[in-house]
Amino acid sequence: MSLSASLSNAMSGLTASSRAAEVVSSNVANAMTEGYARREINLAALSLGGAGKGVVVTGINRVVNQSLLADRRVAEAGVGDRDARTAFLQRLESTLGTSDSASSVLGRVAAFDSALIEASSRPESEARLSNVLVAAQSLASGINAASTDIQAARASADDQIETEVATLNAGLARIAELNVQIRAQFGVSRDATALMDQRQQLVDQLASIVPLREVDRGHNQIALYTTGGIQLLDGRAAVIEFTPVGVVTPDMTLASGSLSGLTLNGRSLPTSGAASMIGGGSLAAHFAVRDELAPAAQTKLDAVARDLVERFADPAIDTTRAPGDPGLFTDAGSAFVATDEVGLSQRLALNGAVDPAQGGALWRLRDGMGAVAPGLSGNSALLSSLQTALAAPRAPVSGGFMPGARSFSSLNADVISGVSTARLGAEAESSFATARATALQQQELENGVDTDQEMQKLLLIEQAYSANARVIQTAGDMIDILMGI
Structure with missing residues (x-):
């Protein structure tokens, strides 16, 4: 994989991680907001000519139990x-x-x-x-x-x-x-x-x-x-x-x-x-x-x-x-x-x-x-x-x-x-x-935002963000080495 492809993939990963962190923060901030539905981010692999080009955000879903609602x-x-x-x-x-x-x-x-x-x-x-x-x-x-x-x-x-x-x-x-x-x-x-x-x-x-x-x-x-x-x-x-x-x-x-x-x-x-x-x-x-x-x-x-x-x-x-x-x-x-x-x-x-x-x-x-x-x-x-x-x-x-x-x-x-x-x-x-x-409202809240689960997601997002940042840093070091030859 070329350095430019690696940088492109890592940048798309950073963008996706940033958007995912934004979704998690919104969930946590609105955990008790009436009418707020928990969000989930949708990601998909991006490819061009059969070659992987990173990840793309395809949408944000509201998670609602329509029957319970x-x-x-x-x-x-x-x-x-x-x-x-x-x-x-x-x-x-x-x-x-x-x-x-x-x-x-x-x-x-x-x-x-x-x-x-x-x-x-x-x-x-x-x-x-x-x-x-x-x-x-x-x-x-x-x-x-x-x-x-x-x-x-x-x-x-x-x-x-x-x-x-x-x-x-x-x-x-x-x-x-x-x-x-x-x-x-x-x-x-x-x-x-x-x-x-x-x-x-x-x-x-x-x-x-x-x-x-x-x-x-x-x-x-x-x-x-x-x-x-x-x-x-x-x-x-x-x-x-x-x-x-x-x-x-x-x-x-x-x-x-x-x-x-x-x-x-x-x-x-x-x-x-x-x-x-x-x-x-x-x-x-x-x-x-x-x-x-x-x-x-x-x-x-x-x-x-x-x-x-x-x-x-x-x-x-x-x-x-x-x-x-x-x-x-x-x-x-x-x-x-x-x-x-x-x-x-x-x-x-x-x-x-x-x-x-x-x-x-x-x-x-x-x-x-x-x-x-x-x-x-x-x-x-x-x-x-x-x-x-x-x-x-x-x-x-x-x-x-x-x-x-x-x-x-x-x-x-x-x-x-x-x-x-x-x-x-x-x-x-x-x-x-x-x-x-009241019982149905409680069930709806239980199916809503779980702050513990959101914090776990945030740790995974942080790891993904760090990994993509490390790829960009490594690619940058390699470019510096090549430029110094």
Whole structure:
């Protein structure tokens, strides 16, 4: 082998060793960087006319376990879904309060019941009648507040949907741009692995919103589909559209058209049920909160409000009321109409006839809603009847409760118990989903950069570099000797 060939071979070896050292240093430096994939250098023998001409770097590979990556993305989408549902149920339970809390709806029922019992023992006491008024107002306002918070949770979910749709559109557009840039880089034989890392990070972010499946299209290009089969990116990015409403009221539903669904490139997408193709991520969970979980809670609360109104609207309890007049509790001051139950819990109000602040009189709690003048101050019949009506077993006529008569307190206890049970179940599912995602992340890290192994590679690279440098030095010495002859 000629001296020039030896020098050429050694120079190519130095170049390859330098590039390999750069790859190792990048691996070590980014061992804990999220979205970074371990690099491996590809080398090939260079020959010309059958004679060896050294070594050439043919490319840098990103080492990614695509199967594990796909499983981890689905798991993280599951975490997003479970966390959003759990957060709503925790909020709902906090709003309704626990059974041992005096400020809960159940605690207010107990306070109202006690006030009625105390007032019936001394019906002439204005202070005790005032306590009944305050307890009744507190009960109504507690149910109002719970209903208002449920609608606030729906509005918050609507806002979250808007935010996540914007994130999806921006992310898909950016991934499409990265696809083009990566192809251009490889077209001129440049290293595009950093761009591929950015693309993976973006896909990971979007995968928690909607579970994604990545499809290799060759030439380092990818397409993205939801696990339900919707194409989000294949060359061009799809455009997802959603129209937020700002304020949500109990009567607003997706079916009625008062709430927005999703469209993909102008085509409507189902957002819930078995037909949904976006299920499994946080976006689907926000739709579930807005269109399923919160409306179901509202239905229960409206049924509770209806039960309360109808318990005290019985004509046999208060004979002073004219037919059609409301009882102690009203629908925004009017008599309740059975066909207008939706949102009743938000409109529930105390009869103004017993409220001095509304021009009423406390003594009507003792003498009747329709009484025109105070009666006998020692007459406790109406107060006792009111307390009996509150505690009497009665079968709820709406709300989807299990069959059976129960007191108003027991009805509220059933609602709170149902929410607590659902919350515990959601937390258990969330914990399982988080544990699964964490385990897959750990496996992915184990398949990532091993710094010990990288250090071993660096020692071998150093030896190769020294060997090539020694060849160049020897060739230089030989040239010096030849020049000195």
